[in-house]
Structure formats: structure tokens, C-alpha cells
Amino acid sequence: MPNPDQGGAAALSAAPTRREIHEARLRRRSGAIAAGSTLLVIGAIVLFVPMAPGWEAVRRSFFNAEVFRKTFPGLLEAFLVDVAIFLWCAPAIALLGLVIALCRDVRAPALFPLRLFGALYTDVFRGLPVVLVVYLIGFGVPGLGLPRPWNSPYIWGSLALILVYAAYVAEVIRSGIDSIHVSQRSAAASLGLSEADTMRYVVLPQAIRNVAPANMNLFIALQKDVALLSFIGPVEIFRQAGVYKSLLANFTPYVGAALIFLAITIPATRYADYLLHRQRRRQS
Amino acid sequence: MAKLVLQGVRKRFGQNLVLDGIDLTVSQGEMVCLIGASGSGKSTLLRCINLLEPIDDGTIHLDGVDISEPGYDPQAVRTRIGIVFQSFNLFPHMTAAQNVMLAPRRVLGRRPEEMAGPVEALFDRFGLKHRMGHYPDQLSGGQQQRVAIIRALAMSPEIMLFDEITSALDPELVGEVLDVLRQLRAEGMTMVLATHEMGFARELADTVCFLDGGRILERAPPGTLFTQPREERTRAFLSRLL
Structure with a gap:
């Protein structure tokens, strides 16, 4: 008859346990949510800020590449x-x-x-x-x-x-x-x-x-x-x-x-x- | 001649009378164990002897000199009376060897090169030569407590006080620390211990004092005190332990 203790120990070292599988799934899920929401916010900024009426003026006076280089x-x-x-x-x-x-x-x-x-x-x-x-x-x-x-x-x-x-x-x-x-x-x-x-x-x-x-x-x-x-x-x-x-x-x-x-x-x-x-x- | 004599020592913390008239005589080479429940005043008594706490009333004589007189320089006394604490109190930012050598260097003016030999011998004597360069957090509790004992011994004290030095240790580490005390006992060190190790007190002490409510209720050789306690409270305390 197999020793249950030994069986448990072997399972722990080899295949992932139920808990490990569960936790890995949770980690993947929260990683995906974080990435998605970050992309959303950055996308909104890139999309909407240039639509502001004064954007062109701001870009010229604050983010002028030539002035920056000089x-x-x-x-x-x-x-x-x-x-x-x-x-x-x-x-x-x-x-x-x-x-x-x-x-x-x-x-x-x-x-x-x-x-x-x-x-x-x-x-x-x-x-x-x-x-x-x-x-x-x-x-x-x-x-x-x-x-x-x-x-x-x-x-x-x-x-x-x-x-x-x-x-x-x-x-x-x-x-x-x-x-x-x-x-x-x-x-x-x-x-x-x-x-x-x-x-x-x-x-x-x-x-x-x-x-x-x-x-x-x-x-x-x-x-x-x-x-x-x-x-x-x-x-x-x-x-x-x-x-x-x-x-x-x-x-x-x-x-x-x-x-x-x-x-x-x-x-x-x-x-x-x-x-x-x-x-x-x-x-x- | 009596090495250390306490007469009518009283100590108060606010409203709380912690020591209520302690009389105690310790002879050269004697080992006195203080037993009693937590809060009975054992630790405070040791701290008073070392002048870490000033006493409110009574006198403490060391070799016939009243060291409890207000204004008496405590530093001179502390180099003659060593104390080891329950919680080790090693200096965590120094190696074991640095812990041991700090006070001889600063207080006695020893040079590191003249100390190296004797300090190494001291570590060797207590089986810690291979741990001299370790920091306290790299040592087990028993090793830390042995370093703390070596640190006190490095000042060549005439009397050693031990304040429940095994109480914070895991049971399997108590033995190595008690062995150190046995060794000191064999060398004839004058010692006063507050302890919960009844078996140890029984084995080695010359005198056992039972403290209760800040008084020494009973004082006798261990053979008498542990087998035929005179006081009812002593009997009750001992029966709770067994």
C-alpha cells in the first residue's frame, strides 16, 4: 500500500498544487487588468490632449525640439x-x-x-x-x-x-x-x-x-x-x-x-x- | 569577609514599592540564587547592586565601602561588578569580539593588540572562538548570551550578576549557558543570580533566597529551602513549579 505521506510530498515537489494553479491564474488576471487600464489611460491622453484648443501653442513653446537641442x-x-x-x-x-x-x-x-x-x-x-x-x-x-x-x-x-x-x-x-x-x-x-x-x-x-x-x-x-x-x-x-x-x-x-x-x-x-x-x- | 552587604534596601517606582527592606550578605566566592515569582523584585535588586537604579533607602557596601551613597561614582563600581541581562543586550552593530573589547579599550585603556590574546582565550574557554567575527544576529540565542557573559568577564569583575539569563532562550539552548555558569562557579567567581532554573539553583548555589513582594522571605542553603521550606508562601511557590 502506498504511503500517503510520501505521495503528498512527491506531489508538492513535482506538479503544481491546486493552490499554486489558482494563485497563478489570479496573478495572470490582475496583470492583464493592470496592463489594460494603463493602455486605456495613455491612449486617452494621446488622443484627447492634442484636441485641446491651445495644444499647438503649448507644443511650440514647451516642447520645441530645436530649442531643446540648442x-x-x-x-x-x-x-x-x-x-x-x-x-x-x-x-x-x-x-x-x-x-x-x-x-x-x-x-x-x-x-x-x-x-x-x-x-x-x-x-x-x-x-x-x-x-x-x-x-x-x-x-x-x-x-x-x-x-x-x-x-x-x-x-x-x-x-x-x-x-x-x-x-x-x-x-x-x-x-x-x-x-x-x-x-x-x-x-x-x-x-x-x-x-x-x-x-x-x-x-x-x-x-x-x-x-x-x-x-x-x-x-x-x-x-x-x-x-x-x-x-x-x-x-x-x-x-x-x-x-x-x-x-x-x-x-x-x-x-x-x-x-x-x-x-x-x-x-x-x-x-x-x-x-x-x-x-x-x-x-x- | 563579606564581599557585598545590603542593609534595608528600598526601591520605589512611583507609588510602587518594588524592594521593601532587603538585607543580604554575599561572601567572597559565594553563589547566591534569587528565586521568586515575576515582579517579586529580583531583577530590580540586581540592577540596584550594579547602581543602574539608585536606591531610595538603605545601604550597599562593597568591600566595606558604601557605594550607595548619593554622588558616589557609579562607573567605578560597574567595572568591578558585571551584569548579564535576560535579553543579552549585545551591541548589534559590532562583531562578538568588538562587543567584548569595547569596554576594556574605552574604560580600562587597553590597547587592541594587548587584548587580542586574552580575549581570544576567553572566547576559546567558552567554545566560541570560531564565532568571534560574527555579528549578534548571526548567532543563536545561546551563543549571544555566552558572548554577553564573555563581554562582562572581559572587565575582570569581582562579582557577577545574572538576571534570568536563560529565560529568553529556547529550552535546548539553556544547557550551554548553564555550563558557562558551572565553569565560573568552579573557578570561584562570586555570583548573584536571579533564576527560574530551580534544578540548577539546587545543584550549585551556596544560598537560595526566596523573594516575595520586595522582601527576602526566606534564605537558606538549597538543601534546606527546597526540601523543608519554612514559610508557607515559599512552599506554595515551589509546589506551583513542580
Whole structure:
């Protein structure tokens, strides 16, 4: 007589089970529905948008291939300015954000002013629109009549970005510090580690790793906000696109600038999502 | 001479009196087991001895020095009294060896090259030499708990406290951790354990204390306490376990 257990095991490894067949059918069905509805929406857009009365004008002023070809290299070059501003702001933001976060965590009573400063700092700079800070610092400080190069809008514009983004990074790092379970601090204390060593060797490395995806999203936002510096002078990509627009009386350069931003931000956002997803999976 | 003396120790969490006048003496080389229901104050007592929790009343003397005096530097005490927790509390971002070497390096000022030999010997002694480079999440619960014990031992403590260190382990992993305790016992380590392993307490302890409602209700050698408990509540507790 055949052993029923063995028969069951063999069926499991060879032919698909009833459940697997059922699930495969469900998957095929939902795949077909998703593809169909997507095609429908795209078809509608392609069909109906050109029927709008102003479509021809929009196409000429926003999607002009010739203007695009002519201005794109210049835009790319201007984007290097954005990248450069980002590259010198990012480390300063990370450092200042860390310092502010640590200020808010000090326990010693003598250092209470630091704590107060940290709280005040994050409240003020998270409470202001970035563009306002860029204006205030970018126009205000050079207005003091400083000698060259200290009146450069690059310096003061960058400082504005650093100040604002450090406040956000500080809050993210602080939430990371709070997320480390108190038992980790207990374990470190029980080994005789000082509070400073506990923070440096036990809490911070874990905290910073935990909030890496959140910080990454902040830095993606920073790359976009570099364009705000165009208001106070630096000819970066947004400003350059504006120059082309005036020259050629055409908005296509803005579309080109948008594409260049997306080429950087979409992969970066996807990567941050991937990091977050990996972290969730590891913690579950 | 008495190594550790607790007198009238009281500890309150808000309205809740967790330790209600604990008197306990531990001699050099003695092994004391604390037994009792969950919430009877065993863990809190150990955390108070290690100064992880400040006590509200009473005194704790270590080698005749009052370490419970407010303002006494807890760090100095903690390097002399090691503690191992129920939930291991290894540092997850460090390898087993890094976990063990952090405190000697930062607190005792040891250099990594002078520690390498002794630390490896310590891992070898507890059968974990091949796991030194592993991260905690790559180790079984029993291995993690043994690393936590090695981490505490690396500070060369004079007293070791163990807070239900086998309670979070799968049954088949309890044995390897208890073996470590047997080994320490054979080497003459002064130990205080909170434990639910009655068989183990009976086999190795010099003294067993039964805690109930934050007091030591009964204190006796295991032979006496497990066979002829004096108090009715001790008897009730033990009969529930058997």
C-alpha cells in the first residue's frame, strides 16, 4: 500500500498544487487588468490632449525640439553649479545637523544653554520657508558691505541652505537616537562606559544607520532646493533656463531643466526607498 | 569577609514599592540564587547592586565601602561588578569580539593588540572562538548570551550578576549557558543570580533566597529551602513549579 505521506510530498515537489494553479491564474488576471487600464489611460491622453484648443501653442513653446537641442548642453553645464553647491553644502549640513542633535541630547545641567540653543535653532529654521531664509541671508549679509569675496551670493546662499537643512537633519538624527532602546544604554553603562562613550560607540552608530533613508530623502530635497539660490544671483540651471527663455522666447529650456533634475532625483529616491525597504525587512 | 552587604534596601517606582527592606550578605566566592515569582523584585535588586537604579533607602557596601551613597561614582563600581541581562543586550552593530573589547579599550585603556590574546582565550574557554567575527544576529540565542557573559568577564569583575539569563532562550539552548555558569562557579567567581532554573539553583548555589513582594522571605542553603521550606508562601511557590 502506498504511503500517503510520501505521495503528498512527491506531489508538492513535482506538479503544481491546486493552490499554486489558482494563485497563478489570479496573478495572470490582475496583470492583464493592470496592463489594460494603463493602455486605456495613455491612449486617452494621446488622443484627447492634442484636441485641446491651445495644444499647438503649448507644443511650440514647451516642447520645441530645436530649442531643446540648442539649450540642453548649456543647461547641463549650469547644472554642474547646482551639483557643486550641493557637494559643499551636504557635508556641512551633516556635520551641523549632528552637532545640533547632540546639543539637544546633553543631560549635564551646565550644558543646558546648549540644549536650549538646539531646541530654538530647530524651531526657528524648520518654521521658515527655505526661500525666505535664502533671501534674508543672501541679500542681508552682503548688504553689510563686506569686501570681496565675502559678498559672494554663493557663500551666503549656501549658508542659508546649510542652516535650514541642518535643522531638519538634526531632528531626523534625534529621532534615530530616541529609537535606540534604553537597554542598549543600560548595557553600555553596566560595562562602565561613560555617557559620551555610550553615545559615540553604542547609540550614534545604530541611530545614524536607522535614519539613513530619511536623511537621504532630505538630501534629495536639498538638491532641488539649490535652485532657490537663483533668486539671489548664482547662474545655476534654473537661472540659466530663465536666460534661455528670455533669449529665445520659449519655455522649452524649463522642460530641459526639469528632465535633468529628474535624472538625478528619481534614481536617488528609488535608492532611498530601497534602503528603507531593506531596513524594514531586516527589523521584522 | 563579606564581599557585598545590603542593609534595608528600598526601591520605589512611583507609588510602587518594588524592594521593601532587603538585607543580604554575599561572601567572597559565594553563589547566591534569587528565586521568586515575576515582579517579586529580583531583577530590580540586581540592577540596584550594579547602581543602574539608585536606591531610595538603605545601604550597599562593597568591600566595606558604601557605594550607595548619593554622588558616589557609579562607573567605578560597574567595572568591578558585571551584569548579564535576560535579553543579552549585545551591541548589534559590532562583531562578538568588538562587543567584548569595547569596554576594556574605552574604560580600562587597553590597547587592541594587548587584548587580542586574552580575549581570544576567553572566547576559546567558552567554545566560541570560531564565532568571534560574527555579528549578534548571526548567532543563536545561546551563543549571544555566552558572548554577553564573555563581554562582562572581559572587565575582570569581582562579582557577577545574572538576571534570568536563560529565560529568553529556547529550552535546548539553556544547557550551554548553564555550563558557562558551572565553569565560573568552579573557578570561584562570586555570583548573584536571579533564576527560574530551580534544578540548577539546587545543584550549585551556596544560598537560595526566596523573594516575595520586595522582601527576602526566606534564605537558606538549597538543601534546606527546597526540601523543608519554612514559610508557607515559599512552599506554595515551589509546589506551583513542580
